[in-house]
Every structure is written in structure tokens, then in C-alpha cells.
Amino acid sequence: MSRRPPARRRPARRPRRPRQQQEHLVGLLLAAAAALWLMATVVHWLLAHWWILLAAAVIAVLGGIGWWQQRVQRAQWEHAQARALRYGLPQLDALSHRQFEYTVRDLMYRDGCTDAVQVGGQGDLGADVKATDPHGRRWVIQCKHRRHGEQGAAVGTPELQVLNGTGRPVHKADVVVMVTNGRITQPGRDFARQQRLHLVDRQLLASWAAGSRPLWELLPALPPPRKPSRLS
Known part of the structure; x- marks a missing residue:
């Protein structure tokens, strides 16, 4: 093989x-x-x-x-x-809650707060509008719109307690404000005075929205300016 x-x-x-x-x-x-x-x-x-x-x-x-x-x-x-922005109470009463927040923002912008912003919504921690005025003071505003105006539910101490708990500690505000087109209870007013909260009720809102004076000229006992300003 x-x-x-x-x-x-x-x-x-x-x-x-x-x-x-x-x-x-x-x-x-x-x-x-x-x-x-x-x-x-x-x-x-x-x-x-x-x-x-x-x-x-x-x-x-x-x-x-x-x-x-x-x-x-x-x-x-x-x-x-x-600067020409003006609102009457019937116009404000006809707004929705969200529209009311934007209206307050626009009024702050009219007054000279060029950084005014609407921040209200879920998880806003009590702040609906934030702004810095020409004096350098930081504003935190909570808005409470009442569809029936003065006949609606009054803003009371519980709402103000929420605002007081977050306005300065969380949002670092110099001026903490509650704005409503309705009423504010007397206990709520007492609490606001004790905690240095500023209130814009229906009457003051009417003067502010329909007039030309900035809000800081209408509110008493505001903190001093943070910086020199031509308006100071």
C-alpha cells in the first residue's frame, strides 16, 4: 500500500x-x-x-x-x-386664578421690577410672583383670587402661615406680600402684623391696579433699600 x-x-x-x-x-x-x-x-x-x-x-x-x-x-x-397698564376691580374679578397671578406680575413690571416673574403652580411653596424692585429688595407675593370678590371666602391665618413659613426661609424675600381681590380676616391681619407680612386687600388692590404709584409707595413699614437708587 x-x-x-x-x-x-x-x-x-x-x-x-x-x-x-x-x-x-x-x-x-x-x-x-x-x-x-x-x-x-x-x-x-x-x-x-x-x-x-x-x-x-x-x-x-x-x-x-x-x-x-x-x-x-x-x-x-x-x-x-x-406704564399705561391699568385694571379696575370688575376686570380683576373676572380673571381666573392663573390670570390673576400674571396680572400681579405685570403690575410689578409696570412699577419697575424688570425681572418680575410668575412662578405659581404645583410645588410653588407659597410663591406665585417673584420680583426685585429698583431699590434692590426681593419680593415674594402670594395671590389669592376670589371669583366673587368681596363676597368670596376671606383669606385667613392658615394661608398666611404657609406664606410666612416659606417667604423668607425658602425664597429669601425681603418683602413678603399677600395679594387678594377679596377680604382678609382680622385674625389674619393680626398674624401678618406680628410676622411682618404685607397685605394687599381689595381696597388697596383697587388703588394699586388703577393708579400709577408703585406698590412700595402704598405699603407701610418696608425694609430699607438694598442698594442706592434714583428712586430712594
Whole structure:
């Protein structure tokens, strides 16, 4: 019986990885060279056509001036519109609770609190409106809207206790205010006086919303300004 000839071993293939790395490196070098050539070409062209750069700069400056003028004019128009903001009690009574919060925010903005913001909602911790007046004092306001106005449920001590518990400790307010288009009970007024809370009831709200004086000129015993102001 004849033996089979031994199988011939195939020569091992040399790894192609070094060659692939070299090709990748060459590709990167070519790409970098092309990018440098393109940049040099663009710079050379721009230097040869410098007037295009000058024209683009002039157009950019004019565009920026126009944008700034429009922004200033819009701010002036919004300020003038806010200064003319007035509300009567029938208008306030017809609002929803959320609309009432936004109205109080707008009145604070009218008075000069440019950062006035409505924050009321679930988890607001007793704050419906926050603002900083021109004197630097931080205001935290809770709003209680009564659909039937003075005939609705009066704001009492429990609501004021919630506001007192969060106004200064949580929200770091200098001025803590309860605003309502309804009534406030006498025990609630006594509690507010003891805790240095400020109350805006229906009568004071009518004067504030329909007039032009800021709220800090209508409330007594406010804390001193935090910073010098032209209004102080």
C-alpha cells in the first residue's frame, strides 16, 4: 500500500496592518496638505481683494447698529405700554386664578421690577410672583383670587402661615406680600402684623391696579433699600 505524500505547508501570509497604517498616514498628510493649500489660496485671494473684507465689515457694523436700535425701540415701546397698564376691580374679578397671578406680575413690571416673574403652580411653596424692585429688595407675593370678590371666602391665618413659613426661609424675600381681590380676616391681619407680612386687600388692590404709584409707595413699614437708587 503506497503512502500519501506529506501535505505541503502554505507559507504564512505577512500581516497587512503596517501597510494599512502607512496608507492611512499618507491619506491624512495629503488631506492636511490640501487644507493648507486651500487656506493659503483663500487668504491670498482676500488680501488681493481687501475691499470685499472692508465692505463686509461695514455691512456687519450697520446691521448691528440697526439691530440694536430696533431692540432699544422695542424696549421703549414695551415700557411705555407697561406704564399705561391699568385694571379696575370688575376686570380683576373676572380673571381666573392663573390670570390673576400674571396680572400681579405685570403690575410689578409696570412699577419697575424688570425681572418680575410668575412662578405659581404645583410645588410653588407659597410663591406665585417673584420680583426685585429698583431699590434692590426681593419680593415674594402670594395671590389669592376670589371669583366673587368681596363676597368670596376671606383669606385667613392658615394661608398666611404657609406664606410666612416659606417667604423668607425658602425664597429669601425681603418683602413678603399677600395679594387678594377679596377680604382678609382680622385674625389674619393680626398674624401678618406680628410676622411682618404685607397685605394687599381689595381696597388697596383697587388703588394699586388703577393708579400709577408703585406698590412700595402704598405699603407701610418696608425694609430699607438694598442698594442706592434714583428712586430712594
